[in-house]
Amino acid sequence: MVDYSVNSSVALLLVNNPPVNALSHAVRKGLADGMLKATKDTKVKAIVIAGKGRTFPAGADIREFSGPGKEPWLVPVGNGIEASGKPVVAAIHGTCLGGGLEVALFCHYRVALKSARVGFPEVAIGILPGAAGTQRLPRVTGLPVAFDMITSGRHVPAEQAKKYGIIDEIVTGDIVNAGIRYAMIMVGKSTIPRRLRAKPVPDAENVQKYADAAMAHVKRKYKGYEAPVYCVKAVRASAEKPYDLGVENEKTLFNVVGKSGQARAQQYAFFAERVVGKWEMPGGNSQTAKPIPVRSTAVIGAGTMGTGIAVCILSAGLPCYLVEQNQKFLENGLKTIKALMEGSVKLGKISPEVGQRAASLLKPTMSYDDLTGVDLVIEAVYENLELKKEIFAKLDKVCKPSTILCSNTSSIDIDRIAVATKRPEKCVGVHFFAPAYHMKLLENIYSTKTSPDTAATVMKLGKTIGKVPILVKSCQGFLANRMNTPYGTESGFLVEEGALPWEVDQVMEDFGMPMGPFKVRDLSGLDVGSKITAEIAKTLGVTLTDETRFMAGNRYSHMNTVLANMGRLGRKSGKGWYKYEKAGGKIASIDDDVITVLNNHCKKLGIERRTISSQEIIERLMYSCINEGFKILEEGIAKRPEEIDISWLYGFTFPKYLGGPMYYANQVGLGRVYDRICYYHENFPFSKHWVPSQLLRRLSEQNIPMSQWMASPGARL
Numbered sequence: 121m122v123d124y125s126v127n128s129s130v131a132l133l134l135v136n137n138p139p140v141n142a143l144s145h146a147v148r149k150g151l152a153d154g155m156l157k158a159t160k161d162t163k164v165k166a167i168v169i170a171g172k173g174r175t176f177p178a179g180a181d182i183r184e185f186s187g188p189g190k191e192p193w194l195v196p197v198g199n200g201i202e203a204s205g206k207p208v209v210a211a212i213h214g215t216c217l218g219g220g221l222e223v224a225l226f227c228h229y230r231v232a233l234k235s236a237r238v239g240f241p242e243v244a245i246g247i248l249p250g251a252a253g254t255q256r257l258p259r260v261t262g263l264p265v266a267f268d269m270i271t272s273g274r275h276v277p278a279e280q281a282k283k284y285g286i287i288d289e290i291v292t293g294d295i296v297n298a299g300i301r302y303a304m305i306m307v308g309k310s311t312i313p314r315r316l317r318a319k320p321v322p323d324a325e326n327v328q329k330y331a332d333a334a335m336a337h338v339k340r341k342y343k344g345y346e347a348p349v350y351c352v353k354a355v356r357a358s359a360e361k362p363y364d365l366g367v368e369n370e371k372t373l374f375n376v377v378g379k380s381g382q383a384r385a386q387q388y389a390f391f392a393e394r395v396v397g398k399w400e401m402p403g404g405n406s407q408t409a410k411p412i413p414v415r416s417t418a419v420i421g422a423g424t425m426g427t428g429i430a431v432c433i434l435s436a437g438l439p440c441y442l443v444e445q446n447q448k449f450l451e452n453g454l455k456t457i458k459a460l461m462e463g464s465v466k467l468g469k470i471s472p473e474v475g476q477r478a479a480s481l482l483k484p485t486m487s488y489d490d491l492t493g494v495d496l497v498i499e500a501v502y503e504n505l506e507l508k509k510e511i512f513a514k515l516d517k518v519c520k521p522s523t524i525l526c527s528n529t530s531s532i533d534i535d536r537i538a539v540a541t542k543r544p545e546k547c548v549g550v551h552f553f554a555p556a557y558h559m560k561l562l563e564n565i566y567s568t569k570t571s572p573d574t575a576a577t578v579m580k581l582g583k584t585i586g587k588v589p590i591l592v593k594s595c596q597g598f599l600a601n602r603m604n605t606p607y608g609t610e611s612g613f614l615v616e617e618g619a620l621p622w623e624v625d626q627v628m629e630d631f632g633m634p635m636g637p638f639k640v641r642d643l644s645g646l647d648v649g650s651k652i653t654a655e656i657a658k659t660l661g662v663t664l665t666d667e668t669r670f671m672a673g674n675r676y677s678h679m680n681t682v683l684a685n686m687g688r689l690g691r692k693s694g695k696g697w698y699k700y701e702k703a704g705g706k707i708a709s710i711d712d713d714v715i716t717v718l719n720n721h722c723k724k725l726g727i728e729r730r731t732i733s734s735q736e737i738i739e740r741l742m743y744s745c746i747n748e749g750f751k752i753l754e755e756g757i758a759k760r761p762e763e764i765d766i767s768w769l770y771g772f773t774f775p776k777y778l779g780g781p782m783y784y785a786n787q788v789g790l791g792r793v794y795d796r797i798c799y800y801h802e803n804f805p806f807s808k809h810w811v812p813s814q815l816l817r818r819l820s821e822q823n824i825p826m827s828q829w830m831a832s833p834g835a836r837l
């Protein structure tokens with residue numbers, strides 16, 4: 121796990137634990153043994169620690185967090201490195217993260233390739249740097265940078281890290297040779313002045329100010345998450361306690377936060393994100409399928425979704441045609457893209473160079489004939505089957521035979537669009553979430569005809585443009601919207617039965633959702649929901665009135681439409697489920713008029729309002745969706761619970777500290793969830809989303825925890 125060699129007078133400890141050289145027990149032992157050997161060898165005058173293959177160690181082996189762990193721990197290993205009288209150089213390439221950066225900070229010198237990145241991403245998996253990182257980084261960078269790096273988990277490019285003082289020199293060429301060259305220069309120099317433990321924390325007297333600011337920031341930005349709070353406490357101690365006590369304190373905090381349910385859930389989410397990259401579909405999988413190279417793209421439609429998608433593509437440095445039917449729409453689209461790209465540069469999401477390059481990569485056109493040579497086209501017009509078919513038929517005619525044709529749809533069966541072409545195997549769904557330039561989920565949908573190579577291409581493209589792609593089978597609503605539908609429906613029923621919209625919102629925000637369902641409705645516009653309902657009613661041949669309570673035998677709530685018909689369209693009109701400071705305002709306040717409307721509505725329908733508990737609100741919103749999630753698994757729409765959880769984490773901003781709805785269900789206990797679903801089914805027989813899933817019934821009756829069923833090692837942590 122650690123290859124030991126001596127090159128002239130320099131010992132090389134080369135960590136060899138692919139793929140990311142995680143600091144497993146064997147690696148820690150290899151480092152300790154290597155240090156001992158190098159210290160004893162009188163021929164050795166300096167030591168280099170580096171990583172074989174793609175990276176310097178990218179952190180502890182997260183899978184080991186589930187077990188009791190085995191000595192040697194990282195801190196004593198690091199202490200041995202720091203105490204060495206022979207200079208130790210960390211030669212960094214790839215990603216030097218977490219425990220990897222802690223090892224590097226125990227070394228006396230750090231050199232790195234320009235392409236390397238360093239960071240403490242522990243916070244993202246619900247823990248804090250637990251091998252003295254919270255005590256050593258502030259001694260190098262000062263408190264503000266340490267607070268920022270450790271609470272955000274961001275990866276810092278080598279040149280920036282050099283400015284912070286983390287890296288001593290940027291080197292070129294082979295990293296191991298560069299490290300050895302650097303070590304030879306340091307031979308004979310005392311290591312004492314390079315030992316970080318003895319350095320004071322700069323500006324320590326202002327710790328109160330920095331720590332208060334950091335705490336206020338994390339409480340606002342990472343509401344509900346425990347780890348950032350623990351990170352602030354640990355870093356703060358670096359300026360308030362002597363080094364050894366600071367490390368002790370860090371260990372105590374690590375042991376508390378590391379054993380929390382949040383940490384386990386976030387580590388599950390980390391692995392789940394990797395699991396969904398290993399997809400499977402009839403006829404192929406991620407190992408066997410071959411993505412076609414995508415060097416050029418086109419987006420059809422310069423509306424909100426089309427422009428958002430174009431921004432993702434351009435930000436990844438790919439050329440993109442933007443197609444519209446007339447000059448005015450095209451110009452509006454170009455303006456939107458320009459503004460979004462400028463915004464991304466301002467927010468630091470992309471570099472100014474990438475922002476500038478985008479202008480030359482974007483090719484506006486009104487002619488499909490320009491698309492003959494593109495590798496992949498994404499149609500992003502509004503949800504209308506006939507229009508989508510018309511566009512696909514046109515594309516099929518003009519594009520080269522290998523071009524992949526994608527539809528950005530949230531619900532239309534891909535088979536029904538693909539019939540318009542002679543290349544159904546190259547047709548695929550790509551469901552972006554609004555705003556497309558921001559939301560990380562990309563739900564890719566295969567039809568009965570889509571080829572595995574086509575699926576592989578859109579899965580790869582998703583990663584290229586910075587999304588977390590999942591692959592699911594086509595069905596009405598696909599995975600994400602189908603599963604999310606009961607969430608909206610049940611929230612509507614709850615207010616009809618007695619809850620107030622702001623009560624439901626508060627409960628769900630306390631649960632961890634960034635915004636309650638009624639604030640979301642106000643944001644998207646009540647007219648949008650109302651139009652969708654009207655469309656569904658039309659298809660079912662139902663005439664909607666204020667008294668309508670059922671549609672095709674299913675319970676239905678008309679309240680949203682009642683408000684929309686009063687001109688209460690949400691934020692845009694200044695009134696919706698809440699009232700706002702002005703039309704287009706963002707500050708929601710309780711509106712007594714809504715209570716009056718609700719009371720009248722209920723009176724008209726003969727509904728007796730009652731008090732509804734927070735527990736019931738959570739159960740009805742979450743368990744109804746979880747039940748649908750099990751049906752989605754049963755039907756093979758999603759292969760594994762991980763696809764479902766990832767769709768909620770990145771499509772609906774479900775809190776990572778709960779892992780996702782399926783992981784959450786497992787934590788609650790499938791037996792309990794099933795029993796409550798049966799209870800609600802009995803009480804609400806006219807809602808088909810309460811018909812219990814057979815898969816859930818089986819798992820619950822046989823007492824099989826879902827973790828046995830999940831592919832992620834994190835499910836068992």
Ligand SMILES: CCCCCCC/C=C/C(=O)SCCNC(=O)CCNC(=O)[C@H](O)C(C)(C)COP(=O)(O)OP(=O)(O)OC[C@H]1O[C@@H](n2cnc3c(N)ncnc32)[C@H](O)[C@@H]1OP(=O)(O)O
Pocket residue numbers: 139140142178179180181182183193194215217218219220241242245249250251371374375391394395
């Ligand atoms: C008192 C107690 C003291 C305890 C002290 C403990 C101190 C140290 C703590 C830590 O270091 S916690 C870990 C900190 N590091 C991380 O969180 C990094 C996690 N990894 C990543 O961010 C990325 O993997 C990467 C390194 C940036 C590489 O990204 P890339 O996209 O290139 O590859 P991936 O597909 O993500 O990963 C490849 C492969 O490797 C597995 N893996 C990655 N990191 C780890 C890890 N830290 N532990 C275990 N496994 C890891 C990942 O799951 C993939 O596996 P497969 O899917 O291919 O099986």
